[in-house]
Amino acid sequence: MQKVIVFTDIHLVPEGQTIIGLDPCARFVQGLAHALDNHPDAARVVLCGDLTHNAAPPEYARLRAALDTCPLPVSLMLGNHDRRAPFLAAFPDVERMETGHIQHHADIGGYRLICLDTLNEEAEDTHSGWLCPARLDWLDERLAEAGDRQVIVFAHHPPIETGFKGMDWIGLKNRAALIARLRAAGNVAQIVSGHIHRTIQGSAGGIPVAIFKSPCHQMPMALGYQDPSLSIDEPGAYGLVLLTDDGVIVHSEDFSLPPRNAQIYA
Numbered sequence: 159m160q161k162v163i164v165f166t167d168i169h170l171v172p173e174g175q176t177i178i179g180l181d182p183c184a185r186f187v188q189g190l191a192h193a194l195d196n197h198p199d200a201a202r203v204v205l206c207g208d209l210t211h212n213a214a215p216p217e218y219a220r221l222r223a224a225l226d227t228c229p230l231p232v233s234l235m236l237g238n239h240d241r242r243a244p245f246l247a248a249f250p251d252v253e254r255m256e257t258g259h260i261q262h263h264a265d266i267g268g269y270r271l272i273c274l275d276t277l278n279e280e281a282e283d284t285h286s287g288w289l290c291p292a293r294l295d296w297l298d299e300r301l302a303e304a305g306d307r308q309v310i311v312f313a314h315h316p317p318i319e320t321g322f323k324g325m326d327w328i329g330l331k332n333r334a335a336l337i338a339r340l341r342a343a344g345n346v347a348q349i350v351s352g353h354i355h356r357t358i359q360g361s362a363g364g365i366p367v368a369i370f371k372s373p374c375h376q377m378p379m380a381l382g383y384q385d386p387s388l389s390i391d392e393p394g395a396y397g398l399v400l401l402t403d404d405g406v407i408v409h410s411e412d413f414s415l416p417p418r419n420a421q422i423y424a
């Protein structure tokens with residue numbers, strides 16, 4: 159069995175700033191330490207986009223510093239709050255497509271992780287996602303060459319509607335094109351996303367979809383037409399994806415809850 163630690167929607171801000179009174183950097187540092195302490199045998203960490211809140215160079219510098227001592231390989235992905243130029247200025251060695259899109263893959267045992275770049279810097283609404291033909295064609299190639307491996311696809315914008323109408327409005331606009339390609343490949347075991355700031359399970363074209371919470375601020379459980387920036391101070395979390403011979407298992411860990419001792423009930 160292999161483990162993959164997943165953080166999404168970290169939303170780093172410049173030092174001294176907060177989001178609804180929470181410090182995203184402190185939360186990420188706390189969460190990463192928790193994950194590494196409890197799962198030192200993990201194979202990799204995936205950061206599933208919205209690395210920063212404003213895509214400002216000092217925010218990416220804080221991410222670099224926070225990852226400085228991480229002993230595991232890290233897959234860096236972008237979300238709607240990120241921008242490619244400042245990200246690449248801070249992480250010039252990151253793997254990317256010839257087009258500049260931040261898409262890459264990693265093989266772990268019998269699995270292939272494929273990380274997509276759903277950021278649309280030209281979106282009229284600023285925050286919705288898009289996968290252009292070049293990114294989709296690259297995906298097709300990585301799916302086709304996976305061989306006997308099962309594939310986990312990571313995409314910041316989930317390829318499903320969630321019932322949070324404000325978030326769905328800024329969702330992945332061409333999700334049908336993505337789902338069609340994943341279905342056609344026939345080897346995708348799991349899709350992992352963020353963007354919503356809430357723990358959600360669903361499926362797209364018959365493929366399971368897991369959406370993880372942020373380590374910092376969350377979407378309140380208020381379905382319908384809410385402002386997508388509506389946020390609430392609920393426990394921060396990270397995801398833990400187990401890759402087994404029999405399939406994929408998805409856990410979500412609320413690391414910011416006070417420590418408690420487990421007890422055996424009588």
Ligand SMILES: [Fe+2]
Pocket residue numbers: 167169208237239353354355
């Ligand atoms: Fe986010």
